[in-house]
Amino acid sequence: MSKVILQPSGSVEAREHYEDTIKRPVPIQALSEYLPAETIDQLKDFYPDGLVPTWGVTPGKNNVNVPKWGKIQTGDVTLFSANGHIFASGVVVMKLQHKGLATQLWGYDKSGQTWEYIYFLDEIKQHHIPYIEFNRTVGYADNFIIQGFNVMREELSERMLSFFDLKSEIYLPDVSEEEYEKEILQFEDHDNLDTYRTGKGRKEQPFLRKQLFKNKKVGTCGICGNQYPVDLLVAAHIKKRSKCSREERLDYKNIVIPMCKFGCDDLFEKGYIIVVDGKVLRNSKKSYTPNLLEKVVQIESRECQHWNENTRKYFEWHQQQ
Template sequence: MRIVMQPARRSEKDVEQHYQDTIVKPVVFDDHTDVLDAATVDRLRGLFPDGQAQMWGVVPGKKGVNVSRIKKMAPGDWVFFSGDKRLYFGGTIALMWRSKDLATRLWGTDGAGSTWEYMYALSGTRGFDIPVEEVRQLLGWNPNRNIMGISVLGDEESERLQTYLTLEAATAAVTDDAEDAADAERAAAAVAAFDGELERTARRAQRGEQAALKRSLVSGGAGRCALCGRALPAAFLIAAHIKKRSECSDEEKRDLANIAMLACTLGCDAVYEHGYVTVGVGGILEISPLAAGIPEIAAYIADRLSGRTVGWWTPQREPYYQWHRTHTFKEAPPA
């Protein structure tokens, strides 16, 4: 999964109108079958059974400057919308196609008479509020670098940002049969050619503070999950970092009294780590609207977490919970 940076400043009147028309209000496929080819409509309906999807597009640019960048994009990639020095919205590219007629109908044309004909539909969208300065520091960019035109990040930068913000790909079009067959042939050839060692010694780096964290949170061989409140044996509880450990400073990692909470391995650790729940100011559990799209997760949250207040919250721990809310929690897209 690569990361695509899509400049879209909502402070600009035209961009805001486009955002309202096709992001806040998804596009209904049946309204546009006269300008969309039947194959694209069928693929959209297969990906979005409710018959509508959020859509965006890219102009070819002067002398086709954007076309080479667009060709690097593919279904399954993640797109970030940026503007006014922030990343504010994102989602998975579900499908890509080209339609000058539909783009003109939805968004009109720009001052040069071009339209946003290189189109894509989005799935699994969520809101963000991440300063571009934070992205610059994370990826080691020049302090003056801005996101000026649509661009596709390289594998290393994409992976770093994906891990940092706990991005997960949503529904996307599958590759065509030819690509699937080629992948299968490569995999079969790799298996047939394997002649390496069958047994290897596995080594795992131990986090120095983990044992101390667990001891500080568990007493008498048992403890209570901070999220669901269940009292469980220590074997079913882990010392979960409130703020993603990889993003903690050394000082934060040593803040053993505040940086972690007990979370059960029966579900709470996973839904917190993947951003389907978070802890608000005062300890009120907040539930991501995206959880409703996964029935098993929604059922777990409704059964164990809905309406709860987390007693583990304190003002000292609030900065760590605040980081989780702004970087990991799956916010609703901004309206």
């Protein structure tokens, strides 16, 4: 589950750092002098324009910031604040510790420390969220002031991320296969899974989306075959999730495929299109308006690249509904 990172940036030093490495992102070429080739290749995938918004924190007195930084993971959202309001946010892509790189980027503070606990950001957005609005959203006292680097608890983070729609659909928290299976296996009936998702169960979708898109910014619809930004694609169950057995939900490599929000997801879910022997076809059991038929004809007879012997039974179930 994604968390909120509180990053007050009201000091002259912090605002300079924001201008130097967030507002004007660091070129990958400059990072390549300090980081291994494997890390640079990953960054090139995440930042095709070659510009990397970069932030870091010092160890702090008695290393107070180190365990906080240790909690940060991909998909967490950093909130930059100053002068009584949150002025920007960014989503965590990757983190690493590197004293030499930090020294090059930011030098040293007055205590002789550098901002060596580094994390890279994307999806930088500008905001104007007054502290009192933040406080009331997460349940803090009205007079609370964001002071010092901190990572909020998951339940408080969820309130903030949901209310202000700050979650990324590209960079997702790491959920292990074991965690995914544990969540699925906790529930014997299907209604409980949906109820659980509105409360604490939020690992299924991040896990499935990460399996399909692997933090890439562009993906391919499994029905029409067109490429879109991944925030316009969903992780769609071929067989309705509510009708799947526990074993079928655990068969995530075959039961879920990407579908675009431009029509394929709805057309498939509502049964206006079916996949038969690998071909996308209109469903003869359905009635079509002229405009709907025009839409379906555009994708009819396309080859579905996700149809194979492992997915066939799920497509056949869908066809028979």
